[in-house]
Every structure is written in structure tokens, then in C-alpha cells.
């Protein structure tokens with residue numbers, strides 16, 4: 151979408167310039183933009199002007215200037231004190247007081263950076279909270295107190311407060327609230343997905359309070375934020391909510407507004423949001439703090455988003471399968487999104503979306519090994535030397551073989567199949583077709599999330615509908631091996647991959663190739679999805695690990 155805006159009475163005609171082309175002159179601001187979303191305008195404007203002189207609405211091809219007030223003079227030369235980047239630290243990076251101290255040192259070791267810090271819950275707190283919730287349903291109210299997970303969480307957070315030398319009062323209310331909530335679950339004998347989200351929110355609420363208190367204690371001014379209080383507006387899909395567009399201007403307004411007043415390092419809870427209808431706490435799916443980080447990066451138009459993990463960046467394959475996996479130095483947003491979507495735990499599947507929209511580089515680094523270069527994820531990269539970049543194994547996938555009951559040459563079959571999925575609100579992952587049949591995969595994680603399929607016979611219902619037009623074979627517990635590589639080398643990759651599959655005794659049940667048109671007429675990377683029987687899983691793992699010699703860095 152191309153838009154032109156009139157700011158300070160200076161007309162910028164409909165030029166298709168990047169949203170970063172904002173020229174400041176003595177008479178005003180010349181601004182023109184090629185917009186991917188309305189927040190690009192909000193971001194640029196809010197960073198440049200102190201007041202809300204401009205309120206702009208962008209919808210489809212329409213751009214309206216809603217409000218124009220007298221504008222304060224901007225400090226265009228800059229105070230040198232703008233927030234510069236997001237630094238997100240996952241559970242393993244903040245698992246103990248010692249780790250939190252290391253993270254604080256790490257942040258302070260970048261004197262030129264003024265980061266927004268995003269934290270996950272400490273260590274395995276989220277898992278412990280979920281287990282405590284499950285147990286509370288059946289354990290009886292009087293036994294809640296002695297739930298080992300509750301004791302563990304209390305002990306971990308109180309000990310951390312002591313070891314950090316901060317007041318336990320910063321988390322006391324939350325520990326008490328958690329206890330009461332578990333009693334409530336126990337009384338109701340029910341744990342709904344809404345309550346589940348409220349329950350796990352205690353993890354991030356406490357880790358951020360402890361860390362922020364510690365930064366203040368060591369003389370580094372910090373301010374804690376609960377994401378659900380600063381405008382992280384989401385859908386009401388509890389346990390797997392999606393960020394809504396309104397989030398960007400709201401988050402930007404709060405964080406930049408507060409920062410300009412007090413220059414306190416914002417420490418924000420990852421993973422959490424607020425449902426737009428329910429106003430209840432939601433979560434963004436497991437690993438959702440990555441998405442919180444990229445959303446903030448885009449909202450504030452920061453220079454870089456750093457995601458600090460316990461590995462040296464995105465690796466050529468899962469190090470739990472092949473310990474010799476190596477770090478991939480560069481990836482594109484699209485490659486990283488494919489990796490994440492098809493099972494590489496290292497990044498949240500949707501986390502690349504805001505970064506790509508805002509064109510903000512994402513750097514995946516190791517908080518245990520900060521000197522390692524990590525992985526830089528950007529819009530494009532040099533593919534000339536790339537062959538096979540990464541291999542991902544996704545387990546427990548459901549596959550459907552759907553063969554038309556009509557003869558060759560009949561039209562409308564594919565349309566009918568996909569209409570059925572659309573009507574049921576189920577998204578399809580990988581597809582391979584012939585004239586009369588179609589094989590496709592569904593991700594059970596997504597399947598369970600849908601209202602339509604929350605009954606015990608979810609899949610039966612899908613099959614029932616499709617059987618009206620086709621013969622359907624339901625194959626469960628399959629695995630997908632996804633190969634992300636250079637499209638120019640696809641025959642070479644396929645040749646080598648089939649050698650590896652054959653020598654490991656893996657029979658391919660379905661194969662599909664997707665390609666990304668990252669730049670016009672130029673296919674940069676391919677994804678090959680190879681479906682194998684779950685019975686071959688161990689061989690599949692062997693296959694992923696023996697495929698190591700195919701990757702770029704080898």
C-alpha cells in the first residue's frame with residue numbers, strides 16, 4: 151500500500167518510498183511511505199514528535215489524518231538517549247539469581263545500547279505452574295498447600311530474591327495470589343484454558359519484578375511492566391492468542407512516553423497479553439516471549455531485536471538430536487519462520503512476522519556464550535554459497551490421504567476439499583496433490599485449539615465431512631523432516647537426501663516442495679517436506695543427524 155501524508159503543511163506526493171524515509175527540514179517533515187501496516191506510521195511519527203500531533207488511520211488503501219494538534223518542536227538532532235534495541239532472555243537465561251546477575255552484567259556490558267528487556271519465567275516455572283494447576287483439579291483444597299510444584303516455585307522465587315538482595319515484598323502478593331488461585335482451581339475442580347493462562351502468567355510477572363528490582367538495587371534505573379497492562383491486545387484464543395494490530399501504537403505510546411520522562415530500563419513480561427473481548431490475561435503460545443520481543447521491536451521501530459538463548463544461535467538441526475549441530479550465521483525472516491513453524495523449538499513460530507513487517511534484524515545469541523556471533527536474521531541474504539541451511543524434524547503430525555471418488559478430469563475437487571477445512575476453521579500445513587488425490591498434514595496442536603474440534607471426535611468430524619466427496623485415509627503419528635535450502639541446488643539436495651533416507655531405511659510417504667518468492671521473480675529458498683511413518687522416527691532422527699554433512703557450514 152502506498153500512502154502520502156501531509157505533515158506540517160508539506161505535501162509528500164504518493165511516492166513509494168520506504169517508511170524509513172522521513173526527512174526533517176527547518177520548515178517541517180517530508181514523509182512518504184510504502185506501508186505494510188498502519189503501525190509503521192505511528193512508529194515513525196511517535197518517535198519523531200513528542201506530542202500526539204498526528205493521529206493517522208490506515209485501512210486498506212485509505213489513509214486518514216484523524217487529528218492534528220499544534221506540534222511541539224522535536225529534538226531532531228536526538229538526545230542520544232532513545233531506546234535502541236530489545237533484549238529478550240528466555241527461561242534458561244534467568245533460571246537463578248546467579249543467572250540474573252550475569253544477565254544484568256551482560257546488559258550493562260553494552261554501554262551504547264538502551265534496551266527494552268523482555269523476560270520469560272524463571273527456568274521451568276511455566277511447566278511447574280501447569281502441573282500444579284492439573285494436580286489442583288483433583289488433589290482437594292486442603293492439599294494444595296503441599297503441592298510440590300507450589301513449594302518449588304515459592305522456594306525458587308524467595309531464594310532468588312534473597313540472593314539478589316531485593317525485598318521479597320516485590321513478589322509476595324503474587325506468591326499469595328498464586329496460592330489462592332490454586333485453591334480456587336481445586337474448589338472448582340476445573341482448569342479452563344482461561345484460568346490456565348492466568349495461572350502461568352505468575353511466572354513472567356515474578357521474574358520481571360525480581361530482575362527490575364535487582365537492576366534498581368545495583369543503581370541501574372529500571373521499571374517493570376506487565377505486558378497485559380501496557381497494550382498487548384490479543385485475540386481471546388486462550389493459550390494461543392494472536393497479537394492484534396492495536397497493540398503497536400499502544401505499546402509504543404506507553405514505553406516511549408515513560409522512557410522520555412524517566413529513562414528507566416523497561417523490563418517487560420514476555421508471553422502475556424490481554425484478550426480484547428474478555429479483558430482477561432492471555433498467552434501467546436509456548437515460547438511466546440520471542441513474539442513479545444519482536445512485537446516491541448516493531449512497535450518502537452528499534453534498530454535490532456536480540457533474542458538470547460542457551461545455544462549459539464539457530465543451529466543446523468536440533469542439538470538434542472545431533473549434538474554436533476552448528477550455528478547458522480545468517481537467515482532470512484522467511485527461512486527462520488519456516489524453521490520455527492516446522493518444529494525448531496528455538497524460535498516461536500509467529501515471532502518473525504513483526505520483525506519482517508518492521509524490517510528489523512533479529513539476532514539470536516547465547517547468554518552462556520555472549521562472544522559467539524550467533525545468527526542474524528534479516529530480509530535477504532547472500533545465497534550464493536548456501537546449499538542446505540537447516541534440517542527440522544516435527545513429530546506427531548496428522549496426515550490425510552484424500553482421493554476423489556470421481557473420475558479424472560473432474561474440476562472443483564481441490565476447491566471442495568479446502569472449503570471443507572475453511573468451514574471447519576482448520577488450517578492445513580503441507581500439501582501434495584495429483585489430479586484425483588490430495589495428501590495433506592494437520593498440526594494437532596492447532597487442531598485442538600479450535601472450538602469446532604474440541605470434542606473427542608475432532609478428527610472424525612473432519613473425515614466425515616470429506617468422505618462426502620472422497621475416500622479418506624487418516625494417518626496419525628507421522629513425522630515431517632523439513633529441509634530449508636537453496637532453490638538453485640534443489641536437485642543436488644534431493645539426490646543427497648534420498649541417499650541418506652535410503653541408507654537409513656526410511657520410506658517416504660509424501661513429499662512437497664514450497665518456495666519463497668522473497669524478491670520478485672527470484673526464488674531464494676526452498677522447503678522440502680518429507681513425511682515419514684512414526685515407526686521410522688528413530689531412523690528419521692538418524693536421518694536428520696546424518697544429514698549434517700549437507701548443511702552449509704560443513
Ligand SMILES: Nc1ncnc2c1ncn2[C@@H]1O[C@H](COP(=O)(O)OP(=O)(O)O)[C@@H](O)[C@H]1O
Pocket residue numbers: 239240241242243270437458459460461463464465466467468469470493494495496497
Ligand atoms: N535448530 C535449532 N537451533 C537451535 N536450537 C534448537 C534447534 N532446534 C531445537 N533447539 C532447542 O531450542 C532450545 C532453545 O529454545 P528455548 O528453550 O525456547 O529457548 P529460551 O527458553 O531460552 O527462549 C535449545 O536449547 C535447543 O535445545
Ligand SMILES: N[C@@H](CC(=O)OP(=O)(O)O)C(=O)O
Pocket residue numbers: 239240241242270271276277353420421435436437438439440
Ligand atoms: N515461559 C513461557 C514463555 C517463553 O517464551 O518461555 P521461553 O522463552 O523460556 O521459551 C514458556 O515457557 O513457554
